[in-house]
Amino acid sequence: MPLSKEQVEHIAKLARLNLTPAEIEKYTHELTVILSYIDQLQTVNTEGVEVQNQFITAENVFREDVPEPSLPRSEALRNAPDRDEEYFHVPRVIGD
Amino acid sequence: MLDYKKMSATDIREAIATRKVTAVEIVQESIRLAKTEGKELNAFVTICEDKALTQAKVVDDKVKSGAPIGSLAGVPIALKDNISYTDYLCSCGSHILDKYVPPYDATLVTRLLSADAVIIGKTNMDEFAMGSSNENSYYGPVKNPRFPDRVPGGSSGGSAASVAQGIVPLAFGSETGGSVRQPASFCGVYGMKPSYGGISRYGLVAFASSTDQISPIARNVADLATVFKVTCGRDPRDSTSVAFDHPDYPNRLERKEKFTIGIPREYFAEGLDPEVNAVVQKCISELKKAGHSFIDISLPMTDKGVAVYYIVAPAEASANLARFDGVKYGLRKSGDKELADMYGDTRASGFGAEVKRRIMLGTYVLSSGYYDAYYIKASKVRELMRCEFEEVFRAVDLIISPTAPTPAFRIGEKIDDPLAMYLSDAYTIPASLAGIPAISIPYGSASDGRPIGVQFTAGGFNELALFQVAKMMEQ
Numbered sequence: 001m002p003l004s005k006e007q008v009e010h011i012a013k014l015a016r017l018n019l020t021p022a023e024i025e026k027y028t029h030e031l032t033v034i035l036s037y038i039d040q041l042q043t044v045n046t047e048g049v050e051v052q053n054q055f056i057t058a059e060n061v062f063r064e065d066v067p068e069p070s071l072p073r074s075e076a077l078r079n080a081p082d083r084d085e086e087y088f089h090v091p092r093v094i095g096d
Numbered sequence: 097m098l099d100y101k102k103m104s105a106t107d108i109r110e111a112i113a114t115r116k117v118t119a120v121e122i123v124q125e126s127i128r129l130a131k132t133e134g135k136e137l138n139a140f141v142t143i144c145e146d147k148a149l150t151q152a153k154v155v156d157d158k159v160k161s162g163a164p165i166g167s168l169a170g171v172p173i174a175l176k177d178n179i180s181y182t183d184y185l186c187s188c189g190s191h192i193l194d195k196y197v198p199p200y201d202a203t204l205v206t207r208l209l210s211a212d213a214v215i216i217g218k219t220n221m222d223e224f225a226m227g228s229s230n231e232n233s234y235y236g237p238v239k240n241p242r243f244p245d246r247v248p249g250g251s252s253g254g255s256a257a258s259v260a261q262g263i264v265p266l267a268f269g270s271e272t273g274g275s276v277r278q279p280a281s282f283c284g285v286y287g288m289k290p291s292y293g294g295i296s297r298y299g300l301v302a303f304a305s306s307t308d309q310i311s312p313i314a315r316n317v318a319d320l321a322t323v324f325k326v327t328c329g330r331d332p333r334d335s336t337s338v339a340f341d342h343p344d345y346p347n348r349l350e351r352k353e354k355f356t357i358g359i360p361r362e363y364f365a366e367g368l369d370p371e372v373n374a375v376v377q378k379c380i381s382e383l384k385k386a387g388h389s390f391i392d393i394s395l396p397m398t399d400k401g402v403a404v405y406y407i408v409a410p411a412e413a414s415a416n417l418a419r420f421d422g423v424k425y426g427l428r429k430s431g432d433k434e435l436a437d438m439y440g441d442t443r444a445s446g447f448g449a450e451v452k453r454r455i456m457l458g459t460y461v462l463s464s465g466y467y468d469a470y471y472i473k474a475s476k477v478r479e480l481m482r483c484e485f486e487e488v489f490r491a492v493d494l495i496i497s498p499t500a501p502t503p504a505f506r507i508g509e510k511i512d513d514p515l516a517m518y519l520s521d522a523y524t525i526p527a528s529l530a531g532i533p534a535i536s537i538p539y540g541s542a543s544d545g546r547p548i549g550v551q552f553t554a555g556g557f558n559e560l561a562l563f564q565v566a567k568m569m570e571q
Contacts (some may be wrong), residue, residue, distance in 0.1 A: 006304050008456070015414060016421070017452055018440030030514055032455060037515055038403045038470070046476035061335040075199040079425035088423050090359040093435045 003033045099116040100165045101262030105171040105319040108265065112159060112170040114189065118215065119170030121153035123148050126172035126216050129263040134217070137239045137261060139254040141177045142185045142218040148172070152216045158212070166212030167322055173208060174258045174267040175219040178225055179310065181205050182298035189223040189251075192426045192446025202299020203331045204268060204310055211326045211441070219551035220255030223269055223340060223448045224417065227251050227279060230518045231460025231511050239507070241283060243546060246504040249279030254406045256283040259313045267313045273405050274500075275339055275516055276311035278530035279538040281317050281499035281549025284538040286320050286566065287313045289524075292531030293338035294325075296331030299325045302416040304409035305336075307528045317566045323560065324519055333336035340557050355388045355553075366398040369502040374550040375540035376498050376516045379569065386568065390453045393488050393495070394532045397481040402518055404481070407461050407474035408529070409492050413451075414458030453514060482530045489555035494565055496552055499536040503546035514536035537563040 001077045008028045019027070073086065082089040098117055111117045111202040127145055130533040134140045137267060147538045150559075156164075175181060178188045180198035187193045199358075201209075209217065222232040230238040230253025236360040238253040246338035248257040252269025259267045269276040271289040278415060280287025288311060302308060312327070314320035323344055330339035380390060386449065422428035422442030429441040448457070461470035488495065508515040527534040533556070536549035550569075554561045 005462075007460075011460045012402065012464060013440075013454050015455050016418075016436070016439040016443055016456065018437065018444040019452070020444075023444075023452070026535075027453060028454060031460065032519075033515055034406060037458075038406060041400060041403050041407075041473050042469075043399060043471075044397075044477050044480070046473065046480065048477050049476040051472070051475045051479050071199060078199060079196055081422060081426070081428035085406065085458060090423055091230055091430055091433060091435050091438050 003035065063065055101129070103265065105265045105314070105318050106167060106170050109165070109167070109169050111502070119159075120149065121154035122151040122170050122513045123172055123214050123216060123343070126264055127412070130217050130258070130263070130341070133261055134258060134263050134386050134402040137241060137257050138236055139261070139263070140174070140217045141187055141220050141235055141239055141254070142183050144181065144215055144217055144383060146215045147183075148214050151209065155214070156213050156219070166210065167326060167343065168208065168213035170213040171213050172216045172264045173371050174217050174219050174254065174255055174264045174542060175205070175214050176221050176252050176267075176269045178221060178301040179204060179268060180301075181215060181218065181410055184218060186218070186301065186469060187234065188225070189221040189232045189235060190447065190451070191444070192420050192469070194234060195301055195429070196425050201300065202335055203296035203326055204299065207327045218257055219252070219267065221254055221269075222251035223253040223451050224301070224413070226274055226454055228274070228517050229505070229510065230254065230279070232448055234448060237507055240504050243504060245506055247282065247507055248284035249500070249504065251275040253279050254278050255313050256285055256287065259283070259285045265315060266319055267511070269311055269383060270300055270303075271309045271311045271315055271528060272307050272409055273528045274521040276313060277524045277534060277549070277551060278500050278521060280313055280536040280538070282547065284547030285313055285315055285474045285534065286317065286537060288312060288320055288324065288535040288559070288562060289527065289533060290324065290328065290559060291335050291338070291533045294557070294559070295327050296334040296337045298331055298333035301463055304412040305416065306412060307531070315350060317349060317563055317570050318346055320566070321349060334533065343560050345560060345563055348560060349563055349567040351568070355383075355493045355561070355565060357383065357388055357390050358488055358495045360391035360393050360395045360398065360497060361388055361497055362395055363497035367421050367501050367519070367522070368498060371542040372498045372500070372502060372548050373439055373507055376496065376550055379539050379550045380496060381463065382522045382569070385404070390493065393492065395485055395488065395526070397477060397538070399528055400477050401529060402522050404474045404477050404529060405521070406457065407470050408478065409459030410454040411462050411471050414462065416457045417451070417455055441560070448552050450514070453505060472557065478529050481526055485530045493561050494554055496550065499523060499549035499551040503542045503548055523551060533554050533559045533562055535566055536564050539569060
């Protein structure tokens with residue numbers, strides 16, 4: 001089933017990507033092609049299959065809750081595009 | 097000067113230990129090559145000259161004073177640009193991180209440095225490791241060292257090219273669905289994806305966390321086994337790293353017992369280049385002559401691998417890449433807009449076309465109403481694939497197949513057809529989804545000389561069998 005332009009605009013919004021109209025059009029086409037390929041999975045009988053994720057370590061991994069040295073604040077902040085000595089700066093969140 | 101470009105890591109360490117050459121001389125030569133031939137190939141994003149020379153001097157001082165030296169002493173190594181190395185750019189081949197300098201070392205780096213290896217540079221890659229041709233980099237495509245109009249494969253194209261060209265004897269890439277094995281095949285070098293959890297991923301920028309694995313590239317089996325031995329094993333900083341009692345790989349490469357090897361019919365079906373098939377068949381007949389036995393096997397879910405992968409990997413990527421929001425690191429595009437628009441503008445201009453395509457795909461398959469139909473369905477088929485392998489490995493030690501359906505394709509050939517590009521990973525994806533180890537061995541070539549790799553896959557944590565079969569074929 002082809003995706004609609006509105007669906008793709010909705011996905012872009014969920015993904016926090018401000019795409020151009022040309023990109024929306026391109027991805028509408030490309031995602032439709034890829035999804036129609038992916039749809040072949042619907043033909044596989046997966047009744048009764050439990051997803052075990054056994055390729056991932058089977059048991060939980062714990063450690064003692066002991067404080068250890070961590071990254072100094074100045075280091076953690078040093079890559080931020082807008083910051084001061086203590087905080088990341090972000091644009092206004094609440095409107096007027 | 098010895099013929100540096102032909103020296104193995106073992107040769108280099110030996111020459112330094114016996115004072116035939118200094119580590120500084122070796123590292124200077126590697127850096128010179130990276131700046132000239134590496135630049136021609138566009139294989140490097142950053143050359144780590146300052147620290148590399150300092151590390152080389154430390155090795156030379158140890159040799160002079162008679163102190164013990166590590167198993168990779170003075171050996172130049174290149175790292176894919178998604179592995180964190182303190183104080184050097186870690187761009188992931190992306191505009192959004194083109195100023196990001198990590199404040200800590202990956203565990204991989206710590207382990208390499210403690211074996212006295214020298215990191216000489218960070219290699220070019222498909223943006224966020226998404227791609228099979230290295231054409232998706234913000235820094236431009238990497239060229240195939242032997243065929244400059246062809247791709248080196250991807251996403252670890254810069255790492256494979258730098259080893260093939262002789263700039264470094266060893267490099268690391270990362271694998272999510274074949275990103276080391278496929279470029280190893282295209283460039284004519286060895287590439288091994290360890291079992292899931294084989295090498296710590298602390299400090300590797302995440303793409304798809306249920307398959308991502310750091311993976312070594314080398315020009316010979318002993319070097320590959322040595323560097324894996326140095327870097328494998330449990331790391332408290334990566335809870336998915338596995339506490340496995342790894343054997344002493346470099347000293348166990350010779351094997352007397354014969355292998356039982358499976359030939360999966362699904363890997364020899366439509367779409368396989370006849371020249372690639374001929375190379376794999378030649379490998380089979382050589383191993384038969386040496387007394388190994390082969391049985392025909394079937395892995396019926398193989399042709400569903402690409403479909404499963406392009407649900408699971410984009411879904412996980414869409415979550416992992418949510419952290420790139422213009423706040424904590426990297427690019428920010430804003431003006432006076434409010435927060436949500438700052439996110440949207442930053443991400444739209446910071447990510448390239450393929451990364452956006454996968455974030456969109458991943459967001460869609462995880463979105464309300466589609467999660468069960470796509471992600472859960474794919475996870476179930478993935479489980480069937482894993483069980484198929486488990487069943488097969490009750491009867492065989494190894495599975496043989498081509499690494500990639502074709503030799504290196506032309507730059508530009510598949511870039512406008514995402515699905516065709518995705519299908520070039522059809523033979524490497526299954527081992528990634530199942531979490532089992534696999535190696536690409538340079539074995540033959542096409543009639544025009546393009547390298548062709550043969551892939552062996554083993555059961556979980558049976559990397560030893562991969563090194564041993566590779567060693568047999570090297571001889």
